[in-house]
Amino acid sequence: MTRPGPAFWxxxxxxxxxxxMAGVPFANLFGLHGVSGxxxxxxxxxxxLGDPLAAVQVLASAGDxxxxxxxxxxxxxxxxxxxxxxxxxxxxxxxxxxxxxxxxSRRSGHLMGRLADTAVSxxxxxxxxxxxxxxxxxxxxxxxxxxxxxxxxxxxSRLWQHVALGGVLWPVGGAVLMLAAEWRLGKRLxxxxxxxxxxxxxxxxxxxxxxxxxxxxxERCACAKGQSRCVAACSLGLDPRRPETxxxxxxxxxxxxxxxxxxxxxxxxxxxxxxxxxxxLPGPEAGGLDKRPE
Amino acid sequence: xxxxxxxxxxxxxxxxxxxxxxIQCGQCGQICPYGSIVFEAGFNPETFGTPRIxxxxxxxxxxxxxPPVCPTEALLPVTAMARAxxxxxxxxxxRCYTYEGSIFCKTxxxxxxxxxQAIVMExxxxxxxxxxxxxxxxxxxxxxxxxxxxxxxxxxxxxxDRWDGGGA
Numbered sequence: 001m002t003r004p005g006p007a008f009w010x011x012x013x014x015x016x017x018x019x020x021m022a023g024v025p026f027a028n029l030f031g032l033h034g035v036s037g038x039x040x041x042x043x044x045x046x047x048x049l050g051d052p053l054a055a056v057q058v059l060a061s062a063g064d065x066x067x068x069x070x071x072x073x074x075x076x077x078x079x080x081x082x083x084x085x086x087x088x089x090x091x092x093x094x095x096x097x098x099x100x101x102x103x104x105s106r107r108s109g110h111l112m113g114r115l116a117d118t119a120v121s122x123x124x125x126x127x128x129x130x131x132x133x134x135x136x137x138x139x140x141x142x143x144x145x146x147x148x149x150x151x152x153x154x155x156x157s158r159l160w161q162h163v164a165l166g167g168v169l170w171p172v173g174g175a176v177l178m179l180a181a182e183w184r185l186g187k188r189l190x191x192x193x194x195x196x197x198x199x200x201x202x203x204x205x206x207x208x209x210x211x212x213x214x215x216x217x218x219e220r221c222a223c224a225k226g227q228s229r230c231v232a233a234c235s236l237g238l239d240p241r242r243p244e245t246x247x248x249x250x251x252x253x254x255x256x257x258x259x260x261x262x263x264x265x266x267x268x269x270x271x272x273x274x275x276x277x278x279x280x281l282p283g284p285e286a287g288g289l290d291k292r293p294e
Numbered sequence: 295x296x297x298x299x300x301x302x303x304x305x306x307x308x309x310x311x312x313x314x315x316x317i318q319c320g321q322c323g324q325i326c327p328y329g330s331i332v333f334e335a336g337f338n339p340e341t342f343g344t345p346r347i348x349x350x351x352x353x354x355x356x357x358x359x360x361p362p363v364c365p366t367e368a369l370l371p372v373t374a375m376a377r378a379x380x381x382x383x384x385x386x387x388x389r390c391y392t393y394e395g396s397i398f399c400k401t402x403x404x405x406x407x408x409x410x411q412a413i414v415m416e417x418x419x420x421x422x423x424x425x426x427x428x429x430x431x432x433x434x435x436x437x438x439x440x441x442x443x444x445x446x447x448x449x450x451x452x453x454x455d456r457w458d459g460g461g462a
Contacts, residue, residue: 028324041319041365048365054317058366061314068365069317144313144340154318158343161320161333168335171342 007258010089014096021093021157025164038157040148041072048072051154052200053131057145061138077204082271083212085201088191089253094152097179098188102235105183115192115237117245123193124202124248131196151197152178152190188236192249206247214250214257215270216241222264230267233259240267300346301431301446303331304354304378305361305369309448315368318343322360322369330354347380349431349444354380356407356430375407381429381446383412385421389441392420402433402442 004012024035034045041050050072059065076087088095115123134147148154155175162169178190191198205211221241223229230240233255238246240256252269260267303322306312322345323331330352331345347354356378361369372378391397403421406413412427423433431444 025320025324031327033325036324036363037319037321037365040317041321043321043363043365050319050365051317058315058317062311066365066367072365142310142314144344145317146339148318149339149342158318158320158333161323162335165320165323165329165332167333170335170337 005258005261006254010253011096013090014093014099017091018093018096018156022160024157025161029164038161039153040151041069047075049075051148051151051197052077052204053197054145054148054151056135056200057138057147060135061142061145077200080201080204081208081211084205084250084252085198086252087201088195088198088251092153093156094175095191095251098182098191099235101179101183102186102188105186108183115187117242120192120238120245120249124199126193127196127199128203130194131199134196147196150194152195153197191251192236198251202248210272212252212269212271214240214243214246214252215268216243217266217268220264220266222266229259229263230256299446299449300334300341300344301349301354301381301429301444303345303347303360303369304356304358304375304380304428304430305364305372306380306447307368307370309446312368313340313344315366316344317366317368319365320345321363321365325359325363327357327359328352328355331360347431349434350440353431353435353444354378355432356428376411376426376428378428378430379447380431381444382425382427382450383423383429383431383433383442383444385423386441386443389439390421390437391439391441399438401436401438405432405436407432 020035021038024037027034028036036043039051040054041048043049048068048071050069052073055065055069055073058069079086130150131147137143138146149171152175155169155172159169159172182189218241228239228241231238234240235253235255236249236251238249238256240246240250240260254269257267257269300309302309302312303326307315318333320333320343323333330347331354332348332351334341334344334346336342345360356375358373358375358378362371362373364371385393385402387393391399398419400415400421403409403413403415407430408426408428411424413421413423413433416422429444429447434440434442434444
């Protein structure tokens with residue numbers, strides 16, 4: 001029996017989080033309050049966790065935030081600082097749905113090619129621009145945290161809160177339409193071009209030169225010219241062979257690395273500066289390569 | 295403005311400040327044992343997803359569990375019922391059975407969580423809502439004639455002007 005690979009564990013993590021967030025409001029109904037809240041702010045057995053953008057919005061609009069909110073947002077940012085925006089790839093329920101829709105779309109023939117570098121950076125600029133404009137508006141006019149209205153993971157968890165407590169969550173219809181558009185176009189539009197919640201996570205990761213990052217060793221690449229399993233595996237349409245284009249878009253899901261495990265193990269995750277890492281990728285004698293291409 | 299008509303949970307800050315701080319995490323609704331708190335589902339982006347109480351559906355019973363769980367202190371962490379400060383109730387005397395003289399009804403007085411403080415019986419007969427009322431909405435919910443209206447804190451100034459003409 002083969003051992004489950006990293007893709008299995010990532011999918012298990014996403015599914016587990018999605019199921020847990022669906023179950024929390026119902027557990028609360030039965031008096032179990034160990035976990036409460038949603039992706040905007042939650043309490044996990046006394047430990048606050050929260051969306052950093054929600055916290056920043058309150059800070060911009062109201063001028064201060066509580067220690068609990070700051071701690072919850074700080075923990076999420078600290079995770080991103082070390083591991084990158086892994087919330088997007090290991091926890092976000094919308095990310096899970098979007099990936100499943102993308103896989104389905106691919107099977108239906110709506111093939112997604114690699115995005116141009118300009119499109120990748122444009123996607124980040126759109127998201128960052130929306131965040132910046134939103135925060136300026138909040139600060140100037142003292143508005144409520146309106147960017148929360150664009151939080152897809154929050155809608156997922158709020159949907160279950162509304163089901164449990166009663167109420168209509170009409171924006172879920174918008175999320176369904178977005179998924180339909182992603183299926184039709186074969187592109188993960190929201191995550192790449194619209195999600196404001198991931199902006200702070202990407203920026204935080206970029207701040208840390210010693211973060212977990214994808215490292216590509218071209219000399220190990222065993223794909224034939226014109227063939228690239230890693231690019232085909234990336235649902236965000238990135239080119240993992242060019243790590244310099246990744247920091248503002250890659251969410252460290254590892255699908256490219258999984259696709260590369262057999263052909264040549266040219267892609268690895270490493271903590272530390274990229275320049276120092278290519279030189280220290282372990283060779284076959286150190287267990288770095290378990291199978292060279294045949 | 296639509297948001298001015300909403301009855302907020304106990305401890306809520308002034309409406310504008312409340313809206314700035316409420317991040318719609320829903321923890322207040324999840325801790326409420328009575329299901330009193332519902333989330334606004336209208337089309338106003340400023341108030342969408344914020345908690346409110348609909349007294350005629352389920353009023354607030356002032357258990358005071360929701361203020362401490364609010365992570366942003368949009369609900370100030372008050373625990374005393376008398377400090378809930380949600381609004382104030384008003385009796386429409388032209389509809390109240392007792393004032394009308396048809397039936398001696400004191401349901402509102404009997405069910406009030408702040409009985410003899412927020413609602414007192416004048417001359418032992420007529421229910422009168424005092425300034426100690428915090429606007430929980432229990433009286434509005436139990437009134438058989440629907441003669442009581444709970445006015446949210448945000449609307450008090452405007453409402454006082456209107457009720458001064460013939461209110462309780």
